[in-house]
Amino acid sequence: MADEITLEVARFRPGEDTEPVLQSYQVPLREQWAVLDGLSYIKDHLDGTLSFRWSCRMGICGSCGMTVNGDPQLSCATFLTDYAPGPIRIEPLHNFPVIRDLVVDIGDFMDKLPTVKPWLVRDVHSPLEEGEYLQTPEELEDYQQFSMCINCMLCYSACPVYALDQDFVGPAAIALAQRYNLDSRDEGADERLAVLSSPEGIWSCTFVGECSAACPKGVDPAGAIQRYKLTAATQAIKGLLMPRSRR
Ligand code: SF4
Ligand code: FES
Structure with a gap:
């Protein structure tokens, strides 16, 4: 298994962008890592401006929904290895206005x-x-x-x-x-x-x-x-x- 996987993450900055653009990041491909862990790695180590919602990390709070390779998923319960070798496209949930990046208005x-x-x-x-x-x-x-x-x-x-x-x-x-x-x-x-x-x-x-x-x-x-x-x-x-x- 490769050491890393590419996440293609939708970025949208209100007032600056007219439409979302995909930005690619390399994150560690670890067996126990969910998509949310990959996004947290980006936020902590690569790009602190990335915005997304999460809270419980255990499929209970319902706040981490995103579109992963075209399907709506809880990002804390969707594992990177299931999409290896990648890339994995991560977008906001469809059918909702986007506030910023992966954050939607419900x-x-x-x-x-x-x-x-x-x-x-x-x-x-x-x-x-x-x-x-x-x-x-x-x-x-x-x-x-x-x-x-x-x-x-x-x-x-x-x-x-x-x-x-x-x-x-x-x-x-x-x-x-x-x-x-x-x-x-x-x-x-x-x-x-x-x-x-x-x-x-x-x-x-x-x-x-x-x-x-x-x-x-x-x-x-x-x-x-x-x-x-x-x-x-x-x-x-x-x-x-x-x-x-x-x-
Ligand atoms: S998919 Fe819909 S019905 Fe199922 S837990 Fe989420 S909000 Fe509730
Ligand atoms: S972070 Fe709570 S359901 Fe995913």
């Missing part, structure tokens, strides 16, 4: 997320002395997969619908809405219905499935969307026949 997602109320909604709060809202392992299993989301935005970067229509609520926000809709303690499904079943919600999804393929946490947002399509269609029919019901 403000659009942050604005959309609260519209689906990703928290437990209760009509009536039981008094504290009545204890916790308990649920069975089966009830937990119903939504647990969707609770694994780390807001990394890889699914938005992979989504061809979001690429064309940024009004689309998008895969993670819908999966997170389902995380609460399917929680036995939640009573907010009716409040989420209007946003989720709007033209910018589930019905925009053409079920390409790239979001689920890109997700590093096995959330399966495409599955969440298809499941909710069935719910929304059933709700629409029930709405004609009887008062409110949910899920």
Whole structure:
């Protein structure tokens, strides 16, 4: 195995560049090094002006998403040796405005997320002395997969619908809405219905499935969307026949 590998890194300086340019760096090719380690090496030893986001280095915080050789990846969980002998092209996540170099603006997602109320909604709060809202392992299993989301935005970067229509609520926000809709303690499904079943919600999804393929946490947002399509269609029919019901 070679000692070094070439990283071709997208550079973009706001106010100076009109479009990103690729800059090449040689970094050590070490077996245990992730792409993020290569970028940190550049930052520490070759070019301190390189900008990128990271925090946990262990696939939990969701902040290090980048496009690696064309695919959205967590750079802390993507290893240099998997791309040897290189070069490896590292670009910002697609479908988001670039702030600088590999840093993207996810403000659009942050604005959309609260519209689906990703928290437990209760009509009536039981008094504290009545204890916790308990649920069975089966009830937990119903939504647990969707609770694994780390807001990394890889699914938005992979989504061809979001690429064309940024009004689309998008895969993670819908999966997170389902995380609460399917929680036995939640009573907010009716409040989420209007946003989720709007033209910018589930019905925009053409079920390409790239979001689920890109997700590093096995959330399966495409599955969440298809499941909710069935719910929304059933709700629409029930709405004609009887008062409110949910899920
Ligand atoms: S659904 Fe998966 S890919 Fe999308 S933000 Fe959540 S963890 Fe990331
Ligand atoms: S640095 Fe936290 S997920 Fe990669």
